Amino acid sequence: MLRLIQLELQKLWLNKVSRALIFVSFILPFTVLVLSSIKINFFGFFTLELGELGIFNFPIIWHITTFFASYFKFFFAIVVVSMIGNEYSNKTLKQNLIDGLSKKEFILSKFYTIVFFSLCATLLIGLATFFIGMYYSSYTEASIVVREIEFLLAYFVKLVGFFSLCLFFGMLVKRSAFALAFLVVLYIVEWLVFWGAYEIFGNGDDAFKVKNVMPLESMYKLIDQPIQRIVMTKFPEKTEMAYDYAVHWYEIVIVVGWSALFIFLSYRLLKKRDL
Amino acid sequence: MEPILTIKNLTKKFGYLTAVKDLSFTINKGNVYGILGPNGSGKSTTLGIVLNVVNKTSGEFLWFDGNTSTHDALKQVGAIIERPNFYPYMTAEQNLKLVCKIKGVDHSKIAEKLEIVGLLDRKNHKFKTYSLGMKQRLAIASALLNDPEILILDEPTNGLDPQGIHQIRQIIKDIAANGTTILLASHLLDEVEKVCSHVVVLRKGEKLYSGRVDEMINSHGFFELKCEKHDELVNLLETHPNFSKVKVEGELITGFLAEPMSAPEFNKVMFDKGIVLSHLVKRKESLEEQFLQLTDNLESNQKTA
Numbered sequence: 383m384l385r386l387i388q389l390e391l392q393k394l395w396l397n398k399v400s401r402a403l404i405f406v407s408f409i410l411p412f413t414v415l416v417l418s419s420i421k422i423n424f425f426g427f428f429t430l431e432l433g434e435l436g437i438f439n440f441p442i443i444w445h446i447t448t449f450f451a452s453y454f455k456f457f458f459a460i461v462v463v464s465m466i467g468n469e470y471s472n473k474t475l476k477q478n479l480i481d482g483l484s485k486k487e488f489i490l491s492k493f494y495t496i497v498f499f500s501l502c503a504t505l506l507i508g509l510a511t512f513f514i515g516m517y518y519s520s521y522t523e524a525s526i527v528v529r530e531i532e533f534l535l536a537y538f539v540k541l542v543g544f545f546s547l548c549l550f551f552g553m554l555v556k557r558s559a560f561a562l563a564f565l566v567v568l569y570i571v572e573w574l575v576f577w578g579a580y581e582i583f584g585n586g587d588d589a590f591k592v593k594n595v596m597p598l599e600s601m602y603k604l605i606d607q608p609i610q611r612i613v614m615t616k617f618p619e620k621t622e623m624a625y626d627y628a629v630h631w632y633e634i635v636i637v638v639g640w641s642a643l644f645i646f647l648s649y650r651l652l653k654k655r656d657l
Numbered sequence: 658m659e660p661i662l663t664i665k666n667l668t669k670k671f672g673y674l675t676a677v678k679d680l681s682f683t684i685n686k687g688n689v690y691g692i693l694g695p696n697g698s699g700k701s702t703t704l705g706i707v708l709n710v711v712n713k714t715s716g717e718f719l720w721f722d723g724n725t726s727t728h729d730a731l732k733q734v735g736a737i738i739e740r741p742n743f744y745p746y747m748t749a750e751q752n753l754k755l756v757c758k759i760k761g762v763d764h765s766k767i768a769e770k771l772e773i774v775g776l777l778d779r780k781n782h783k784f785k786t787y788s789l790g791m792k793q794r795l796a797i798a799s800a801l802l803n804d805p806e807i808l809i810l811d812e813p814t815n816g817l818d819p820q821g822i823h824q825i826r827q828i829i830k831d832i833a834a835n836g837t838t839i840l841l842a843s844h845l846l847d848e849v850e851k852v853c854s855h856v857v858v859l860r861k862g863e864k865l866y867s868g869r870v871d872e873m874i875n876s877h878g879f880f881e882l883k884c885e886k887h888d889e890l891v892n893l894l895e896t897h898p899n900f901s902k903v904k905v906e907g908e909l910i911t912g913f914l915a916e917p918m919s920a921p922e923f924n925k926v927m928f929d930k931g932i933v934l935s936h937l938v939k940r941k942e943s944l945e946e947q948f949l950q951l952t953d954n955l956e957s958n959q960k961t962a
Binding site: 393396473483 | 708754
């Protein structure tokens with residue numbers, strides 16, 4: 383396993399573009415997080431301190447940081463599709479196989495790298511959130527700090543799921559740019575499915591239940607948007623604002639299921655293909 | 658003899674097209690084999706199948722004694738298919754390190770193999786800065802990293818300039834001299850003739866011949882002749898039982914032998930008949946002529962059948 387990760391990391395690390403993108407996808411969310419936590423003085427007119435809004439309080443901070451950090455996954459998604467696209471365009475995939483890498487090992491080396499990266503990203507966000515929270519949060523009791531820490535798990539599963547999807551699209555179309563376009567296509571398809579379900583069931587609630595098991599939507603649903611929750615903390619009396627933002631076990635199961643399916647399909651594709 | 662690769666009834670279909678048809682042959686240790694055939698005759702497909710990048714339709718192939726999985730066997734094989742494929746943004750050394758990691762070989766071999774192909778001083782240059790000849794030599798170095806039992810080369814001199822072709826052929830000869838088994842696919846007949854001891858001839862995915870190069874056609878050679886009494890000589894050859902065919906191109910008369918006959922013997926016969934030859938050369942068909950004859954024979958057989 384270590385050998386396969388080393389292989390892939392060498393391929394990525396020596397490529398300037400992917401190295402830059404990896405850097406960006408690690409550093410950018412981190413920087414945004416740190417910047418948003420400091421006091422910004424707008425030329426003496428007013429000061430903006432997000433910390434005072436209470437969004438850096440435990441446990442809501444876990445929810446907020448993982449939600450916003452997950453938008454930066456697109457940078458590494460480019461790396462994932464290009465690491466497949468490049469193997470095809472350089473014909474190095476064929477050479478790797480001839481040199482004695484099995485097709486299974488090839489897919490596994492990509493998958494392990496995805497897991498490795500997701501793990502690093504999760505740890506980094508976890509640590510940053512912990513320290514910012516310890517600094518700003520009004521409550522730092524251990525029991526409150528670790529409450530809702532499952533958002534980190536959701537974040538990890540979400541990253542692995544999304545990158546597995548990118549890996550599969552990369553294997554399917556062999557070209558990085560087309561693979562990214564496929565993500566948009568899938569997004570549209572999911573809305574079409576929603577529309578179709580709406581026509582059948584006649585109400586939005588049931589249609590959303592169908593859409594929730596689709597790949598992109600299920601990944602999005604892992605970490606629900608926290609804006610409404612922030613508003614709720616300000617106006618606790620408005621009970622009609624209440625919504626279910628928790629991470630549910632079945633949401634995780636759905637995304638893990640999709641990831642497994644995408645990796646398996648990538649392997650099947652490669653196995654059946656004549657290079 | 659120790660078999661390295663055994664192919665049995667291998668067939669590959671791409672849709673309606675049959676690229677390889679019921680192909681069987683064996684590669685034994687220590688020989689230099691050529692796979693000869695025009696473009697599109699199934700050479701690369703056959704190599705692709707045994708190298709695990711193309712899926713076979715039916716039949717089987719066995720590496721070594723048959724108890725080694727293809728995945729493990731490939732770690733004892735060195736192969737170059739078509740164009741050299743490496744990561745353009747890595748240097749030669751970094752590319753070879755990657756191959757070492759795949760094959761599970763120690764990095765210490767890298768310098769040694771780069772030395773063999775004469776690229777040691779360019780090891781820190783990126784692959785994309787290399788000329789085609791250098792890329793091809795790097796590919797050979799890469800294929801040699803694991804000290805393979807067998808080296809498989811598919812059209813290794815394709816697209817190279819004469820100097821590059823010469824360099825590659827010299828490297829192949831040196832490697833063969835060390836006792837490494839070589840399988841060379843080519844459509845260039847003189848290449849196979851110069852390098853190989855055994856040959857498999859393919860046409861449209863079918864095997865026409867497999868065996869030693871010098872036994873490819875059961876032929877006794879031919880005489881190239883010139884003389885003053887041109888017509889008399891042609892008549893004589895056409896009636897002589899030892900000759901199967903006579904070809905006349907201007908001054909030059911070519912007589913193909915049906916029975917073995919030496920040049921002095923023939924000269925004596927001619928002299929006794931009062932024909933004095935001004936030009937007499939006995940030759941064997943080159944591989945090219947043999948190859949064309951082999952494919953022609955098959956075609957005419959098919960037409961009559």
